[in-house]
Amino acid sequence: MSDSTSPEPVARPWVAAGVLFFDEAGRVLLVKPTYKDGWEIPGGYLHPGETPSEAAAREVEEELAIKPPLGPLLVADWAPHAVEGDKLLFVFDGGRLNQADRAAVTPDGVEISAWAYHDRDQLEQLLIPRLARRVLAALDHRGEGGARYLEHGTPWDR
Template sequence: MNAPLLTLTASAAALFSNADGDVLIVNPTYKSYWNLPGGAVDRDETPQDAAAREVREELGITPPIGRLLVHAWVSSPGRGAQVLYIFDGGTLSAEDQAAITLQESELSEYRFCPPDAMEPGLIPPHLTDVWQAALTARTSRHPAVLTVRL
């Protein structure tokens, strides 16, 4: 007898910062936690293209999306698994920051937060290691591959 196939989704996000090194985070209207700008990878779309599309849709800006920082496998018993890609969005110019226009149906606000000063409960606890790996990969120039089991 064959086991049922795994339910798998893919998401892509971009890690942006300002000139001070603070990280851009967004507050989704449909989640309890802040997140990086990004979302689901659509059929026939690469993860990098999905990150660029989601940033354009959510923030109204089109900065270049750079190299892959993290490839993470996030799994939970009974809920399937998610493959998460985080790309380097680089440092947003003052012009890009001024042009941010939130997609109000999905995001209520955004802010830049020092990466070492994220308050407990601000970001999804199960993604803390993933975010830290993205920050480390950005400076080390080596992408990270992680497995997160919930």
């Protein structure tokens, strides 16, 4: 604190959560937003009082009309944006979608116009750089157990 009457400012990040789903070939499910260029992973910002896992599940249901169980947290990424401000982003492992969920996937048509599976080597071309780094770090960490902490999509290993 600078003095007894002026508290230090604290970070108030925007918090978002997304999910990585896979097909039997290990390709990653991406969604095509209607409101911007490029592709994304299913997910979005948290509502007040919502946990990251609750937000991820809600966003998947809203965007794709499915309710698969979520797996473990893969990464948490501290990724401030020069224009949008501080961000804290969580990526969960959705695992391989079962046949019923794959058949039921229906883009909402409002936020999401399409979905498709993509190979790992396509991700850097399809995703914006900061999201590509986050997703690739999550893929690298998948199966190792526990979650990995990132800063700007880069593992923070000290």
